[in-house]
Amino acid sequence: MLLTDSFTTLENLIQSYRFQCKIEGKSPKTIEIYTTALTILERFLKEDGLPTDVAQIGVHELKLFILHLQRTKAYRNHLYTRPQQKGLTGHTINCYLRAIRAFWSWLVSEEIVESNPFDRIKIPKPPKKVILPFTDDQIKTLLSTIDTRSATGFRDWTIILTLLDIGLRVTELAKIELKDANVNQRSLKVYGKGAKERVVPIGVTVQRAIAKYVTRYRPSPVDQLLDHLFLTKAGESLTANRIETIIKKYGMKAGIDGVRCSPHTFRHTFAISYLRNGGDVFSLQRILGHDSLDMVRNYVNMAQYDLQAAHQRCSPVDNLKIKAGGSPVHTLKKFSANMEVPAPVARE
Numbered sequence: 306m307l308l309t310d311s312f313t314t315l316e317n318l319i320q321s322y323r324f325q326c327k328i329e330g331k332s333p334k335t336i337e338i339y340t341t342a343l344t345i346l347e348r349f350l351k352e353d354g355l356p357t358d359v360a361q362i363g364v365h366e367l368k369l370f371i372l373h374l375q376r377t378k379a380y381r382n383h384l385y386t387r388p389q390q391k392g393l394t395g396h397t398i399n400c401y402l403r404a405i406r407a408f409w410s411w412l413v414s415e416e417i418v419e420s421n422p423f424d425r426i427k428i429p430k431p432p433k434k435v436i437l438p439f440t441d442d443q444i445k446t447l448l449s450t451i452d453t454r455s456a457t458g459f460r461d462w463t464i465i466l467t468l469l470d471i472g473l474r475v476t477e478l479a480k481i482e483l484k485d486a487n488v489n490q491r492s493l494k495v496y497g498k499g500a501k502e503r504v505v506p507i508g509v510t511v512q513r514a515i516a517k518y519v520t521r522y523r524p525s526p527v528d529q530l531l532d533h534l535f536l537t538k539a540g541e542s543l544t545a546n547r548i549e550t551i552i553k554k555y556g557m558k559a560g561i562d563g564v565r566c567s568p569h570t571f572r573h574t575f576a577i578s579y580l581r582n583g584g585d586v587f588s589l590q591r592i593l594g595h596d597s598l599d600m601v602r603n604y605v606n607m608a609q610y611d612l613q614a615a616h617q618r619c620s621p622v623d624n625l626k627i628k629a630g631g632s633p634v635h636t637l638k639k640f641s642a643n644m645e646v647p648a649p650v651a652r653e
Contacts, residue, residue, distance in 0.1 A: 313358050313359050313360050313417060313418075314357050314358055314359070315343060315346065315347040315350070315357045315358075315359060315362075316347060316357065318359060318408075318412070318417070319340060319343045319344065319347070322339065322343070322408055322411060323336055323339070323340055325411060326339060330499065330500045331499070332476075332498065332499070332500070334476065335498075338400060338401075338404055339404045339407070339408065341401070342400070342401035342402075342404040342405050342408075343404070343405060343408055345374075345401065346370055346405055349370055349373050350362070350366065350370075353369070355369070359409075359412055359417060359418055360417075360418055362422070363422050364422045364425050364426060367405075367422055367423070367426055368426065371398075371402065371426075371429065374393055374398045374401060374402075375392065375393075375398065375429075376392065377392060377393050394431070395429065395430075395431030395432050396431040396434070398429060398431070399428060399429065399430065399431045402423075402428045402429075403428065405423075406421070406423040406428065409421040409422065409423055433603075436565065436569070436570060436573050437563070437564045437565075437570075437573075438564070438570065438573045438574035438577050438578070439561075439564060439570060439571070439574045443559075443561050443564065444469065444574070446559045446560075446561065447465070447555055447556065447559045447561060447566075448462065448465065448466075449559070450555055450558045450559045451465075451555060456522040456523075456524070456538065457538060459514075459517070459518055459521075459522050460518055460522060460523070460535060460536075461551055461555070462514065463511075463514040463515060463517075463518045463535075464478065464535060464548060464551070464552075465552065465555075465571070466510060466511050466514050467493075467507070467511055467514075467515070468552075468568055468571035468572070468575070469571050469574060469575055470507055470508050470510070470511045470575065471493070471505050471506070471507060471511075471575065471592060472571065472572040472573075472574075472575030472576055472579075472592065472593055473495060473505070473568075473572070474497070474498075474568070474569075474572065474594075475545045475548050475549060475568035475569070476545045477495050477496060477497055477594070478535070478545075478548065478568070479533070479535070479542070479543060479544055479545040479548060480495075480496045480533070481493055481494070481495065481496075481533065481534045481535070482531075482532050482533050482534060483519070483526075483532045483533070483534050484532070485534065486515055486519070486534055488512055488515055488516045488519070491506055491507050491508070491509070491512045492504050492505060492506050492507060493505050493507060495594065497594040498594070501594065503591065503594055505592055506592075515534075519534075523536060524536055524537075524538060524539070524540040525540050526540050526541075526542075527539065527540040527541050528541075528542075535548075545568075548568060549567060549568055552566060552567060552568055552571075553566055553567065572593070573604070576589060576593060576601075576604040577604055579592075580604060580605060586598060586601045586602075586605060589601055589604070
């Protein structure tokens with residue numbers, strides 16, 4: 306039975322949906338994004354004199370909202386940050402609309418509305434933004450700026466090596482507890498999106514760095530119930546925001562430019578380096594914690610300029626060592642790279 310009273314206003318349903326998201330185990334960050342998107346929608350409808358009852362919100366109202374988002378300045382109505390001249394990014398708009406679409410799917414499942422208007426709305430796709438990875442020289446320069454003789458410096462050095470070695474999301478790194486680090490087995494238990502757990506292998510260098518940090522530099526935790534692996538000097542949990550600030554600080558100190566110095570850039574750098582070093586897309590998918598290969602394909606595309614070298618190593622014909630035109634294939638490598646290629650014969 307469909308509801309048609311005041312309960313079906315956005316204001317009331319947002320709180321009910323927040324409660325449902327918590328029951329489903331969605332992360333606080335995801336719930337925050339959903340709430341922000343729905344609150345912006347509610348404010349827009351009220352300011353424009355449009356209905357806020359979900360039973361009366363249809364395709365027309367939501368298309369007007371999409372236009373509103375595309376014209377909105379960043380940080381509009383923010384409590385602490387002044388509005389900027391630039392508008393919301395395509396990624397932010399896409400994120401908000403997907404959140405609202407998920408909300409309407411919940412309304413349908415709860416029989417609060419009959420259908421999802423987003424079934425007839427094509428959500429604008431954000432432009433594909435290529436995030437450049439770090440170069441080897443940039444990584445070495447970045448690491449060289451860290452004073453590994455201090456407890457804080459060695460912790461930061463270990464954090465950066467871990468991000469580079471297994472490409473964790475910064476939120477995943479911040480959630481790792483001491484008990485999740487199986488140094489002897491060279492693995493970390495990681496808590497990803499949607500409360501999904503996975504065990505990720507680490508290299509020997511990171512294994513030794515974590516072991517040294519834990520045994521020599523790591524302080525006693527203030528809260529034994531929140532015994533995270535990486536702690537502040539005072540023994541408090543190191544938050545994701547703090548880790549981002551730390552990495553940005555070292556990037557500025559190292560004078561790195563032309564690339565965003567952030568934990569997510571290390572994730573991209575890991576993925577591309579993993580593929581270039583011979584890793585396969587399926588194991589990369591598991592390490593990164595992606596549900597599908599769609600995101601992994603992006604990294605494959607970013608590493609495309611290695612395609613020629615990969616084919617040179619793996620060419621089926623070349624590896625058969627058969628003769629082509631009377632000459633063994635392996636002798637063709639002696640020819641000049643600038644030799645003239647015969648023109649194709651025209652067909653009549």
